[in-house]
Amino acid sequence: MKQNFKDFKANIKNKHVAIVGLGISNTPLINFLLKFGCKITLFDKKNIEEFTNYEIKNFNKLNIKFVFGKNYLNYINNFDYIFKTPSIRPDIYEFENAKKNGCIITSEIEELLKYCPSKIYGVTGSDGKTTTTTILYNLFKISGYKTWLGGNIGIPLFEKIEQMNEDHKVVLELSSFQLMNTTVSPDVSIITNISPNHLDYHKDMNEYIECKKNIFKFQNESNTTILNDDCENTKSFENEIKSRIRKFSLKKNVSSEIIENGAYLKDNELYVLNQRLFSKNDMKIKGEHNLSNFAAAILATIPEVSSSTIKEFAKNFSGVKHRNEFVDTINNIHFYNDSIASSPTRTLATLSCFDRKVILIAGGYDKNISYTPLINGVNKIKKLYLIGSTKQKIYDVFKKYTSDIEILIFDDFKDLIFHAYNNAKENDIILLSPASASFDMFKNFEDRGDTFKNIVKSIKASK
Template identity: 40%
Template sequence: MRSTIQNYLAELRGKRVAVIGIGVSNTPLIKMLLRAGVKVTACDKRQRADFGGQAEELESLGAELHLGLDYLEGLDQEIIFRTPGLRPDVPQLLAAQERGSVITSEMEVFFKVCPCRIIAVTGSDGKTTTTTIIAELLKAAGYNVYVGGNIGRPLLPDVSGMESGDIAVLELSSFQLMTMDRSPDVAVVTNVAPNHLDVHKSMEEYIDAKKNIFLHQTPNGRLVLNQDNEITRAFAAQARGSVTMFSRRETLEHGIFLRDGAIFARRDGQERPVLYLEHILLPGDHNVENYMAAIGAVDGLVPDQVIRDFAAKFTGVEHRIELVRTLKGVKYYNDSIASSPSRTIAGLRSFTQKVILIAGGYDKHIPFDVLGPEVVEHVKALVLTGATADKIRQAVEKAPGYDAQVLPIQTYDDFDQAVLAAHALAQPGDVVLMSPACASFDKFRNFMERGAAFKKIIYALE
C-alpha cells in the first residue's frame, strides 16, 4: 500500500533528517523537506567555497550544513538520505544504523509514495536511451509522463502533482538499486556486463543490485529481459510476475524478436511486425535492442503506428553516438556515455567502416580484454588518454591479428591533445569517434562534462 507524500512529510516533522550529498538529485529534496518544516542537516564532502551562493541559500531556508572531509562523522539523525554514489555499508552509516537511524534515499521514498504506475530501466548499457524511448513513446500516445531516477530531475518533489493515470519512467543505476525494497510495475533490464567494479565489491554484488529492480514485484508485474545476455536470461527464473524476453538472435515463442528486417511481437500464438529496421534513425545493433526493450515495456500501452512514427524521427540522446559535426568530409561523433568496454564495442559496431577511436579515462578496475579484438577489427587508428591508456594499449597489442603498422596507437596525457591528434590523423571520409570505454572521473566531473569538452574542441576546428 503506497503512502502519500503529505503523510510521509507529516511523519518527518519533529524528526531530525540528514541528507548526504548536495548535488543535482538531492538539492530539490533538501528544499522540499525544509519547506515542509523538517529539520535538515545537509552533508557534503566539498568545502563551502565550492558551493558559491548555494550554501547561503540553503541556510536561509533553515538547513544546517556539515561540509568538508569529515562530512560523514557524527551522523545520528533519525532519518538519513543516502546519495546513490555512497555505499550503504560505509562505517559511518552502519554506526548510525546501530544507533537507530533509518537509512533511505530519494528514490526509495519515491517508490513508497508515487501514486501512479512506474516503469523502470536498468542495465550496464543502453539505460538512458531505452528510458528516453519509453518515455517519449508514452508521451506520443497521450500519457502524462514523469522522467527521473538517474536522468531527468528528482521526482519526489513532483509527487504531489501526480495523478493515478500518469506514468513515471525511471532510469535506475546499480547504486540506486542496492537497497531498494520495492520494484516498479514494469521492470526492464537491457543487459548486464562487468561495470562499476571500482565501487561494487564483486560482480556478484553488482548483479544482485540489478536484481532488485524486479525481485519485489507483485504477480501483476512485468519483467522485460534480454534473452541474448546470459546473465539477464537467468533472471527469468526469479521473476514474480510475467516475463517478456527480447532477442536479436532468436525467434521467440513469446516476446519481442527480430526477423526479416523487422521487430516482431508475439503473444499467445499471435505475432505482428511492430517496427521495420529501415525506419529506425539511430545507428547500431545496440539501438535495435534498445527499441526491442522499449517495445516490450510499452506493448499494450502504445499503438504500433506511434512507435513507427517516433522511430523515424528520433535522433538519439546527447553524448550517445551523437554526430557533432562534419568538417572537410570527416564526421566527428561524441559517445562520451560509453564508460565501459561493452558500450564502446557497441559504438564501434555501429559503423560500417573502420574509425579513428579516442579512448581511455578513469580506472574502474574492469578488464579490457574483450575490447582489444574489437579495436583490431573496427579501428584504423587509436588515440589513448587518461588513467587507463596503458591498460587499453596492452589489451589491443595482445589481441589476435594486431599489427602496429596497420593500427597505429598514440597516447596523450592531455584530453585536448588527444582529440586534436585524432583530428590530425583524419582524412576526408573518415569517422572520428570519442568512445572512451571508461568513466570520466580522472579528468572530468561526469561524462556530460567530458562530452561537452569534446564538442567544444570539435566546434572550434577550422
C-alpha cells in the same frame, strides 16, 4: 505494495533529517522536507570554501545546519532519517552505526518507489539505459499520457509526488547505485543487459548483479519484468522473477514464448507480440543495440501506445546527446561523440554501427574492469588514440592481442583531437568512445562530450 503518501508526511513531520551529499536530487529535497517541519542538517565532504556565497546564504536563509569537510560523517548521529546521495555506499560504518541507533537510511528514489501513486517504469542495465528510458518516456508522452522522467535523467521527482495520480506514467533510469539496498521495485522493470561495470564502487561483479536484481526482486504477479534474452546474465534471472516476464531477442532462432509474448527480429523486421511493427531500416537511429533498446521500450508500452505511434517515432528518433552523436564533417572527415561509453561493451556496440573502420579515441577513469573485450572490435578500428587513467591498460590489451593497429598515447585531450584530425585521411571517421568513465579529467561524461564538440568547433574555425 504501494504506500499512501499521507503516511510518509505523518512519519517525517518535525523529524531530525540528515541530507548526505548536495547532489542534484538532494537540493530540491531539502526544500520539500522543510514543508513538513523537518529539522535538516546537510552533510557534504567538500570544504566550505568550495561552496559559493550564494549557496551558503541560501543554506542560512533556509535555516538549516550544515557540516562540511573531510571528516563530515563523524558527526552523523542522533537523526531520525538519513537521505543519502547514490554515490555513497549504504553499508559504510557511519551509516551502520546510525541504523543501530534507530535511524532510517533512505534516498529520494527509494521514497519515490514506495509512495508514488502512478505506475512506475524502471530501466536498468550496463548499457542502453538512457536511450531505452528516453524512448519509453517519449512514447508515453506523445500518446497523451502525463509522463514524468526521473532517476539518472530528467528531474528529481520525489518533491513532485503530490502532483502525480494513478493515471500518470513515471519513467525512471536506475543505476546499480540507486538500486543498492532498495526494498521496492517498479511496476514494470526493464533490464537492458548486464556486463562488468562500476567495479570501482562495487565489491565484485556478484554484488553489482545483485544490486541490479532489486529492480524486480520486490515485484508481485501483477507486475512485469522485461529481459534481454541475448544476454546470459539477464537470462539467468528468469527463475528468480515472480512477475510476468517478457523477453526480447535479435537472434535468428527464438523460442515460441518470445514469438507470442516478446519482441524479436525476423528478416530485418521487428515483431512485438508476434505483430510486425517496422523494418530495421526504417529507424533513423542506427545500430543493433538501439534496436534492442526499442524492443525493450515497446514491450513496456503495448497496448497503451499504438503501433502507428511507435512506427512514426522510430522513423524520427535521432538518439540522445553524447550517444554516437554526429558532431560535424570538416574537409570530409567525420566526427562522432559517444562520450557516454564508459565500458568496453558500450564502445563495441557503437563500433558495430559503422560500416568501415574508425579512428577511435578511448581511455579515461578506471572503474576496475577488464578491457580485453575491446579486442572484439579490432576489425572496426583503423587507428587507436589513448588518453586518461586507463590508457596503459587499454594499450597493454591491444599490444598483447594484435599488432595491426597503430596506437598513439596523449596526455592533452585537445592535442590528441587536433593530431587525429591532422593525420586523418579523406572520409575517415573520428569517434570518441572512451570505454571508460570520465572522472579523471572531466566533471562527467557530458562535460567530456561537450569539450570534444567544442574542440571540433575550434578545428573548423581554424580552417
